[in-house]
Amino acid sequence: QVQLQESGPGLVKPSGTLSLTCAVSGASMRSGKWWSWVRQPPGKGLEWIGEIYHSGRTNYNPSLESRVTISGDMSKNQLSLKMTSVTAADTAVYYCASTDEDGSAEYWGQGSLVTVSS
């Protein structure tokens, strides 16, 4: 059973950098899947942030690309998300997920709430 677990600070100051890590167990990140980040502002819908393949190839949401970096540590079987210059609009629950080639995400972490506030 694939399990994903997000971790990181729950509070980030405006203009600061949001950093989250997702630990993957039950599957190798070197398998033929993409590893994604999705976020959900409180009371709102889902927004795809980006994804990484085991080769290191990444794809990003164009609206966030200038502020986001997704990286992976295959030896530790974990992926990371960094988002710079955050504002209150970045307050959300951040999920990591394993994604097939068609974009469907079967396995999700439980989510990590990040609040941007001074």
Added chain:
Amino acid sequence: QSVLTQPPSVSGAPGQRVTISCAGSSSNIGAGFDVHWYQQLPGTAPKLLIYGNFNRPSGVPDRFSGSKSGTSASLAITGLQAEDEAEYYCQSYDNSLSGLYVFGTGTKVTVL
């Protein structure tokens, strides 16, 4: 930013059939990209319900079915049960603006 439009809410009595529409365009569903559906219970992560337009992952009841036609897709729930009360999202790929995965606006299903 959602380019996939869903009705905000649908409701039905236990045992009834409800459908949720997902309206897209020629740059996503109409371009032939697959549609996936997720169920999200309050306070929990989304759960994959349908992938590749009409396929169910192992463990998903056959009460849930997906279809796609032209620039739109639909999720049908037959034999509605109280436990189906949740938020539902469609997802596809959009090849405009360098490409990205997009989610629908979400539909709240209420079991009366």
